[in-house]
Amino acid sequence: MFGIDSIRHILQRVSVPGARIDYEFPEHLAKMDRWLDDKRFFTPFQDKYHQFWGRPSVPAETYLRMRALQQQYGLSDRELCDQVGDRLSWRRFCRIPLNKPVPHPSTLSKIRQRLDTNGSDHMAELNEHLVRKAAEEKIIKSRNKVRVDTTVVEANIHHPTxxxxxxxxxxxxxxxxxxxxxxxxxxxxxxxxxxxxxxxxxxxxxxxxxxxxxxxxxxxxxxxxxxxxxxxxxxxxxxxxxxxxx
Structure with a gap:
């Protein structure tokens, strides 16, 4: 896999004057990158990926990071794959080497179907780990309280007269x-x-x-x-x- 130094070296040799090549992370992506290094986020994928047989699939880490970008920017599968293929920073964020192709949109759909078989919800499990990590890092505070929307809405009822x-x-x-x-x-x-x-x-x-x-x-x-x-x-x-x- 190419490292960031290798990417810089390649870009220096093929760079176009005046062109902007975004291989560095924006601040919010850098924070997401550090968060997703937590191996607990891959727990929902462990039973769905076979290490010893079958055709090699998209790595769990790559799929998770692509899903994070998809949720962050509200993209469809096709739009997500196009953006990852066009932007080096997103390719680097998704851990996709320069000599490897970006997953096809249909591949993401098949992975999603496989992960949610037998009534499981891998996104719900990911969200559970996300909330737990946020609580550990004091980003959110849990005080065993429930927020309830108490907005008064007039109902069409039979008023007593x-x-x-x-x-x-x-x-x-x-x-x-x-x-x-x-x-x-x-x-x-x-x-x-x-x-x-x-x-x-x-x-x-x-x-x-x-x-x-x-x-x-x-x-x-x-x-x-x-x-x-x-x-x-x-x-x-x-x-x-x-x-x-x-």
């Missing part, structure tokens, strides 16, 4: 009375079902409440204590035509 509670009471009492009658048999007392009529009364009460609210919003009109004027305003501007005030 006086008229609504009365209607619910009528429905519940009627249902219980029918159950009692079914158990006790014919007692000579008829049970009248008021659920339909109470629904109509509730709608009327809600309509009247909305009308009163509209009246109260008319702040420049003094209707307090003037029954005739109040009725005129209700009949003319607020109440529906089929609603009569006794």
């Amino acid at each position: 006086d008229s609504g509670l009365i209607a619910d009471t009528v429905r519940v009492v009627t249902r219980l009375a029918k159950k009692i009658q079914a158990v006790a048999g014919d007692t000579g007392t008829a049970i009248r079902d008021r659920t339909r009529s109470i629904k109509k009364r509730v709608l009327e009460a809600r309509g009247l409440a909305e009308c009163i609210e509209k009246v109260l919003r008319l702040g420049d009109i003094n209707l307090i204590g003037n029954e005739a004027e109040s009725k005129r305003w209700l009949d003319k501007y607020i109440l529906p035509p089929d609603y009569a005030i006794n």
